[in-house]
Amino acid sequence: MIARPEYLLFDLDGTLVDSVADLTGALNRLGAELGNPPLSVDAVRNMVGDGATRLIKRAFGKDHYQREQLLRFLEIYGAHLLDHTRCYPGIEELLSRYPAERLAVVTNKPHRLSLELLQGLGLAQHFQVIIGGDSYPEKKPHPLPVQKALEALGATAEQAVMIGDHHTDLYAGKAAGVATCFCAYGLGHSDGLCPDYIADNSTDLLQLFPGPT
Numbered sequence: 001m002i003a004r005p006e007y008l009l010f011d012l013d014g015t016l017v018d019s020v021a022d023l024t025g026a027l028n029r030l031g032a033e034l035g036n037p038p039l040s041v042d043a044v045r046n047m048v049g050d051g052a053t054r055l056i057k058r059a060f061g062k063d064h065y066q067r068e069q070l071l072r073f074l075e076i077y078g079a080h081l082l083d084h085t086r087c088y089p090g091i092e093e094l095l096s097r098y099p100a101e102r103l104a105v106v107t108n109k110p111h112r113l114s115l116e117l118l119q120g121l122g123l124a125q126h127f128q129v130i131i132g133g134d135s136y137p138e139k140k141p142h143p144l145p146v147q148k149a150l151e152a153l154g155a156t157a158e159q160a161v162m163i164g165d166h167h168t169d170l171y172a173g174k175a176a177g178v179a180t181c182f183c184a185y186g187l188g189h190s191d192g193l194c195p196d197y198i199a200d201n202s203t204d205l206l207q208l209f210p211g212p213t
Contacts, residue, residue, distance in 0.1 A: 004209075004212075004213055005159065005160055005161035005179055005209065006102060006155070006159045006160070006212060006213075007102050007103070007104070007150070007153055007155040007159050007160040007161075008098060008102065008103050008104075008160070008161055008163060008209060009103075009104045009105075009106050009146060009149050009150075009160055009161065009162045009163065009173075009178070010103070010104070010105050010106070010163050010164070011105075011106065011107055011140075011162075011163065011164030011165060011166065011169045011183075011186075012105055012107035012109055012114055012117070012118075013048055013049070013107065013109060013165075013186075013187060014048065014049070014164075014165035014166065014183065014186030014187035014188055015088075015163060015164050015165045015169075015183050015186055016087060016088065016091050016105070016123070017085050017086065017087055017088065017091075017117065017121065018085065018086055018087075018088055019085040019117070020041055020044055020045050020048065020187060021041060021083070021084040021085070022077065022080055022081060022082070022083050022084050022085045023044055023048060023055070023077065024039060024040070024041045024044040025080055025083065025084075026073060026076045026077035026080055027039055027044060027055070027056075027059050027073065029076045029080075030069065030072055030073050030076055031059070031060065033072070034060065034069070036060060039059060044059070045187050046187075047059060048166075048187045048188070049108065049165075049166035049167075049168055049187060049188045050108060050166075050168060051108040051109070051133045051139055052070060052073065052074060052109070052110060052133070053065075053070055055073075056069050056070050056073055074110065074113070077113065078112075078113060078116070081113060081116055081117050081120065082117065082120045082121070085117065085121070086121070087121060087123070088185065088202035089201075089202050089203050090202050090203035090205060090206050091123075091202060091205075092123070093206060094205050094206055094209065095123065095126040096126070097209075097210070097211035097212075098126075098211065098212060099212070100125065100126055100127055100128045101128050101153065102128075102153070102212060103126055103127045103128065103129075104127055104128065104129035104130070104131065104149040104152070104153055105118065105127050105129070105130045105131065106131045106140065106145045106146055106149050106162070106169075106172070107131070107132055107133060108132075108133035108139045108140055108168065109132055109133055110132050110133055110134050111130065111131070111132025111133070111134055111135050112132070113132075114130060114132045115130055115132075118130065128152070128153060129149050129152040129153055131145045131148060131149055135148070136148060140164075140166075140168040140169060140171070140172035141167070141168040141169075141170075141171030141172045141175070142172060142175070143172050143173075143175035143176035145172065146162055146172050146173055146175075146176035146178060147176050150176070150178070157176055157177035157178045158177070158178075160178040160179070161173070161178055161179040161180065161181055161196070161197070161209075162176070162178050162179070162180050162181070163180075163181040163183065163197075163199075163205070164180075164181070164182070164183060164186075164188075165182070165183040165184070165185070165186020165187055165188045166186070166187070166188025166189070167188060167189060167190055167191030167193060168188070169182075169188075170182060170190060170191070170193045170195055171191075171193070174193070179196040179197070180193075180195040180196050180197070181195055181196065181197035181198070181199060181205075181208065182195040182197070182198050182199070183199045183202070183205075184198060184199065184200050185199065185200060185201050185202055
């Protein structure tokens with residue numbers, strides 16, 4: 001484990017922001033159009049983390065999936081992106097400790113929606129790099145997005161940590177050779193992997209990563 005990572009790579013949903021209420025709302029609006037019963041927030045919480053396509057398949061059944069459902073979901077969600085979504089406690093303070101040149105977002109959320117969400121919450125200026133699930137041919141748990149973030153930041157793997165709430169973040173980080181931090185307060189699970197750091201609460205990140213040396 002590196003003592004003090006110089007570059008922080010963040011997942012978005014369940015790590016920087018609590019977006020499950022708006023994701024649930026968008027799924028239920030689409031579900032109503034499809035004649036499906038509403039989903040609970042807890043049910044959706046367990047579906048998030050692998051991108052919008054898998055979210056739709058988990059919500060409505062992969063055997064019934066059609067691309068039109070995905071496009072309609074993205075349209076609905078884009079219109080309700082910031083109804084209830086907020087930063088977790090301590091996140092804004094954490095980001096303010098680092099220059100943008102040291103920070104990146106690496107998410108499986110589509111890039112356009114990720115950028116709109118970060119801009120809407122006043123966070124976009126904190127990140128030199130924002131990589132979405134559709135930015136490259138592979139998404140997490142593949143290491144490519146993490147590798148591309150390191151390249152764009154001019155950082156080596158040894159200098160960085162991947163911070164996220166889902167096993168996809170941990171797998172991607174480990175495969176890319178960076179340290180990993182599991183955010184247990186988020187939406188996902190670790191799949192039994194052993195991260196280098198664990199944040200039980202979002203404010204724990206302030207102690208784990210107090211700022212650049």
